[in-house]
Amino acid sequence: MITRLAISGYRSLRDVTLALGRLNIVTGANGSGKSSLYRALRLLSDVAQGRVVASLAAEGGISSTLWAGPEKFSREMKSGLQPVQGTRRSGPISLRLGFASTDYGYAIDLGLPQPSMSRFSLDPVIKVEAVWTGELLGRANLIAERRGPVTRLRQAKTGVWHESVDHLSAFDSVMTHRADPVDGWELLLLREKMRQWRFYDNLRTDREAPARRPQVGTFTPVLAGDGSDIGAALQTIIEVGDGRALDDAVADAFDGASLAVNDRFEVEMKQHGLLRELNVAELSEGTLRYILLIAALLSPRPPELMILNEPEASLHPDLLAPLARLVTKAAERCQIIIVSHSPQLVAALDRHAESWLIRLEKELGETIVRDRPAPPWKWPSR
Structure with missing residues (x-):
């Protein structure tokens, strides 16, 4: 460290x-x-x-x-x-x-x-x-x-x-x-x-983002810096990582929702009350960004140091508390530096016993x- x-x-x-x-x-x-x-x-x-x-x-x-x-x-x-x-x-x-x-x-x-x-x-x-x-x-x-x-x-x-x-x-x-x-x-x-x-500051979520397209999936223990291999990264977590933690993180942020990856390595979200899964192309930018952060922080191959630059961008305020819980959980496996200007996220993270606030x-x-x-x-x- x-x-x-x-x-x-x-x-x-x-x-x-x-x-x-x-x-x-x-x-x-x-x-x-x-x-x-x-x-x-x-x-x-x-x-x-x-x-x-x-x-x-x-x-x-x-x-x-x-x-x-x-x-x-x-x-x-x-x-x-x-x-x-x-x-x-x-x-x-x-x-x-x-x-x-x-x-x-x-x-x-x-x-x-x-x-x-x-x-x-x-x-x-x-x-x-x-x-x-x-x-x-x-x-x-x-x-x-x-x-x-x-x-x-x-x-x-x-x-x-x-x-x-x-x-x-x-x-x-x-x-x-x-x-x-x-x-x-x-x-x-x-x-x-x-x-x-590992640096994450360019996780693309726009309509033309690579994360919204079908992929050729290979074993992916580390999410790419732009999130382009999100489907393969999530499937890797499911198969060889902490799939239970993935389910918990999604349910914590999206009220009982769950994720799946189809045979084209596209992300799909199952939400309570809906009769079909939502394809990644239908997800909002904030929802997709949070899923990308989950894949980054739950990597089956955690680095010694991970740096996140303004992870709160595009996220609804209701997602900041779950994000703080996800980050503090990930900090048990690797050292993390978060750069943020969100008072709500900073306050939630600063409650952690091992947090170090740099103002x-x-x-x-x-x-x-x-x-x-x-x-x-x-x-x-x-």
């Missing part, structure tokens, strides 16, 4: 370090930084997929995603006695992302490239990476590091540092290019854990965390 998350220099997240628990609820007003926090998590996941540089380029390049305010706020700026203005920089321009658990920690520092005439001169480059054991980076527990093109791995058996002869490209991560079963098995293990993080606010354009002390954190130096 991730216990600490650190983000520095990304959009409104000038310098944020969070403690995380089993069930985490991120909330705040519009523009407070919830979406930036969610996207920062996606960027961390993209490191393990080898596409963090491409993802930043898709957001407009690193220059468009960097914190736009001053490096530091003086006391006079915060009190309003002095206008907010740039100050002389004491550190390099960088975007830093990191997380830690009781087992391992990882951090990456991305920066601007050296000026050149290349068409790719705006691509961000990886300046520093570090992997360590435990929650806080230190000299004694560092097991892998990358500075510029040079990487070093500590050999597991002898503890001796081994420096790589083949220098890494500026856009290649140690997580993808130095993970191997011999010297880099810790990196390999951590990379696979990161690759299994974001904006102050001088910077995202700050209210009522939660920042845990200790140390970034690797350039």
Whole structure:
């Protein structure tokens, strides 16, 4: 389970370090930084997929995603006695992302490239990476590091540092290019854990949504990010997962209704008082979205971390309490981060004994965390 998350220099997240628990609820007003926090998590996941540089380029390049305010706020700026203005920089321009658990920690520092005439001169480059054991980076527990093109791995058996002869490209991560079963098995293990993080923010429910069409069904223990394989995912839960939990979740939300999957892997809903099942094409967007959330949260192959971005979208207020019960049940099997601006859903989730409320606010354009002390954190130096 991730216990600490650190983000520095990304959009409104000038310098944020969070403690995380089993069930985490991120909330705040519009523009407070919830979406930036969610996207920062996606960027961390993209490191393990080898596409963090491409993802930043898709957001407009690193220059468009960097914190736009001053490096530091003086006391006079915060009190309003002095206008907010740039100050002389004491550190390099960088975007830093990191997380830690009781087992391992990882951090990456991305920066601007050296000026050149290349068409790719705006691509961000990886300046520093570090992997360590435990929650806080230190000299004694560092097991892998990358500075510029040079990487070093500590050999597991002898503890001796081994420096790589083949220098890494500026856009290649140690997580993808130095993970191997011999010297880099810790990196390999951590990379696979990161690759299994699951994000749901684009569950389509419109009339042309793939979830409303017939499918070719195969064993599907993990629902796709857009919900396109919902029929196969539900049938997998029925056959090899917790079918009883599926029935309970549907009945809890829809007053005794039940689901079935036909031979074309289309979802059908049986409701009390109706003489026939409703085909997935007949379901409302809110009903279909809730069914998609059920399939995601009851996955027979739960990830170590699942992140849901505004799951309450399109849902009737009556469905928020059942959704909270479904989420808290799923949190018994995996760590969950929910980003939500629904006070009703936040309140229902916050009643859970293991919930961790993270309330974001904006102050001088910077995202700050209210009522939660920042845990200790140390970034690797350039």
